Amino acid sequence: MILGIETSCDETAVAVLDRDGRVRANLIASQIERHRPFGGVVPEIASREHLEHLFPLIRQAVASAGATLDQVEMVAMTAGPGLIGALLVGVAGGQGLAYGLGVPVVAVNHLEGHIFSPYLNADGPATDLPARLLALVLSGGHSSIYDIRRNGNASPSVSMLNRTRDDAIGETFDKVGKFIGLPYPGGPQVEKLARAGKADRKRFPFALPQFKDPSADFSFSGIKASAIRIARERGIAPGAENERADFCATFQDALFEQVFDRLEMIWQKTRTESPAPSEVTLAGGVAANGVLRDRLTAWAAERGLSVRLADRRYCTDNAAMIAFAALQTGRPADPRRVVARSRMVVGAN
Ligand code: KG4
Numbered sequence: 488m489i490l491g492i493e494t495s496c497d498e499t500a501v502a503v504l505d506r507d508g509r510v511r512a513n514l515i516a517s518q519i520e521r522h523r524p525f526g527g528v529v530p531e532i533a534s535r536e537h538l539e540h541l542f543p544l545i546r547q548a549v550a551s552a553g554a555t556l557d558q559v560e561m562v563a564m565t566a567g568p569g570l571i572g573a574l575l576v577g578v579a580g581g582q583g584l585a586y587g588l589g590v591p592v593v594a595v596n597h598l599e600g601h602i603f604s605p606y607l608n609a610d611g612p613a614t615d616l617p618a619r620l621l622a623l624v625l626s627g628g629h630s631s632i633y634d635i636r637r638n639g640n641a642s643p644s645v646s647m648l649n650r651t652r653d654d655a656i657g658e659t660f661d662k663v664g665k666f667i668g669l670p671y672p673g674g675p676q677v678e679k680l681a682r683a684g685k686a687d688r689k690r691f692p693f694a695l696p697q698f699k700d701p702s703a704d705f706s707f708s709g710i711k712a713s714a715i716r717i718a719r720e721r722g723i724a725p726g727a728e729n730e731r732a733d734f735c736a737t738f739q740d741a742l743f744e745q746v747f748d749r750l751e752m753i754w755q756k757t758r759t760e761s762p763a764p765s766e767v768t769l770a771g772g773v774a775a776n777g778v779l780r781d782r783l784t785a786w787a788a789e790r791g792l793s794v795r796l797a798d799r800r801y802c803t804d805n806a807a808m809i810a811f812a813a814l815q816t817g818r819p820a821d822p823r824r825v826v827a828r829s830r831m832v833v834g835a836n
């Protein structure tokens with residue numbers, strides 16, 4: 488069995504997986520309520536909360552997996568990227584636990600967790616990766632499309648095809664949501680309001696950012712700035728519910744238009760290569776969005792690609808995906824040699 492620990496941001500999470508990726512326990516202690524009064528994550532509060540919840544949660548996860556600690560063969564923890572104080576709690580906790588049990592640790596990049604999460608199944612062993620796939624990771628801190636290739640029995644290779652040049656998409660949802668009076672985190676709230684509204688780009692003119700170079704990078708700060716300006720000018724605020732719903736529908740639509748514009752660029756570039764990607768996946772907190780899930784399903788069907796959406800319980804931060812990434816990457820190490828790092832990339836050339 489493998490024990491996963493995730494403490495990179497505002498969720499303390501612990502999971503227990505079998506070697507075949509079957510999720511035996513997946514527990515999350517969310518701190519959202521503690522950060523909500525501040526409209527965003529307060530790093531110092533996050534660290535203290537992790538410290539308080541981590542070990543009780545480990546005990547609870549092992550018990551609910553019907554296991555005992557001495558059955559744990561490996562401890563996987565998020566080593567970065569994230570809030571350094573928050574990461575340190577999970578890394579030090581995992582190191583101590585592994586050292587005490589005499590088992591190796593795997594330092595997992597949080598993004599690897601999201602990248603492989605669509606292959607986790609809620610009941611049953613994980614699904615094998617195809618030979619090549621395009622993986623969309625859209626979260627509060629990251630927005631990228633990755634090229635994943637399976638190399639026989641070796642670890643899959645990960646190469647980052649684009650990134651955001653400024654804000655992440657989830658962050659954009661949250662900041663604009665906060666500005667129009669929605670509680671933190673704004674993403675799910677914007678989605679809820681958008682469902683009652685109608686997208687109208689003439690009324691709310693959000694431009695699709697394009698670069699002069701042929702890059703497929705994302706950029707969300709322009710949409711954020713114009714959304715905030717328009718919201719201020721038109722008085723989009725609690726009370727004007729119909730207008731706020733239309734605003735949210737249009738704003739969400741503009742964000743997703745950019746996602747599909749870049750995905751199409753990348754697909755056109757990779758489809759003639761050998762092997763061509765046969766599947767597109769969606770993961771990260773923003774992958775919980777129903778409109779995005781439906782649009783990606785339709786987009787993939789039109790191109791003869793299969794689609795794999797991360798189960799909603801594995802979209803937002805969780806430890807099952809961290810333990811699963813450790814199984815994919817297979818990098819067991821001495822517990823004494825692992826360090827937490829606030830900045831870490833994956834698949835950058
Ligand atoms: O992956 P995650 O839990 O944390 C990071 O690693 O960043 O993602 C959290 C982000 C937040 O920005 C939140 O607003 C967004 O995911 N999110 C959504 C939805 N649910 C969560 N964004 C849009 N629509 C949703 N339904």
Ligand code: ZN
Nearest residue numbers: 626772803804
């Ligand atoms: Zn995340």
